[in-house]
Amino acid sequence: MTAKKSSKKPNVSAEELKAYYRDMLLIRRFEEKAGQLYGMGLIGGFCHLYIGQEAVVVGLEASAKEGDKRITSYRDHGHMLACGMDPNGVMAELTGRIGGYSKGKGGSMHMFSKEKHFYGGHGIVGAQVPLGAGLAFADKYKGNDNVTFAYFGDGAANQGQVYETFNMAALWKLPVIFVIENNQYAMGTAQARSTSSPDIYTRGEAFGIAGQAVDGMDVLAVKEAGDKAVAHCRAGKGPYILEVKTYRYRGHSMSDPAKYRTREEVQKMREEKDAIEHVRELLLTGKHASEDDLKAIDKEIKGIVNASAEFAKESPEPPLEELWTDIYATDASQTA
């Protein structure tokens, strides 16, 4: 990895560090539970887990303020939890129940929250990138200082629409942070087999877009880079590219046998780079938290995740009439 690492000494408070630990753990345990429910046949359709990448979204959410927007791909559960969406509503959507964010009609890839400014959840690779620039355009038009985080993968970064978007975002100085979650694989294709350069963020140079790579297994480094990117956008300097070098531990989706890489490769990342273990160590060695404090956090998270699974199992399936609702916008104010 050529990414920038954070210094050993955390530049955030003990409380913030504990919050990162908690938020990353919530994502990991939630995803593990989703994987179990999928295995039990309670979740149908596609399900792309985020396990391994937790530090990316938790670090960047720590740089965001109220009003900022986020939009991402189908690997989206972590983004929803990190921006404060209700785990019950997310899990119930995964199981296709009425208590889900899309009343059980959207599933894993199609959830939204206007309240939390989360704009999906997109199954078409790269489609969220121009949409993200559109969200940023709206904020610029309205004259506020909100920023949009548009997340996409290393595979999506080879799509033409990404570069059309770069051009317009740079031309109009849109407040959008293009977050490339480089987890080194696009389905079964390793980055080196699909992508001409090891660093993707440098492609912004052709459009005059500033950017940098960052170690996505280090939440502090992500937060530091996020602060810089956000400051750039809020100051009206236009878009910024953050290429966050990360790694997914699980297959592309639940139906991926992962034959394109060795078990040893995954094991090595887990043992040497795990983002949650990193923060755990910082908390313990810096005496910011005791083993008991961390156990209490683990217990709290387990409770939240188990409750979400119970909610998701008990919530009824949507009645047939629901197939005819939420298709057209009936109230103009709903689309504003």
Ligand SMILES: Cc1ncc(C[n+]2csc(CCOP(=O)(O)OP(=O)(O)O)c2C)c(N)n1
């Ligand atoms: C336009 C389009 N082409 C192909 C696909 C099939 N597809 C789904 S995910 C994916 C790989 C994307 O990889 P990446 O952008 O690195 O994201 P990651 O899955 O690693 O998060 C492909 C090719 C699709 N959904 N949409």
Ligand SMILES: [Mg+2]
């Ligand atoms: Mg990828």
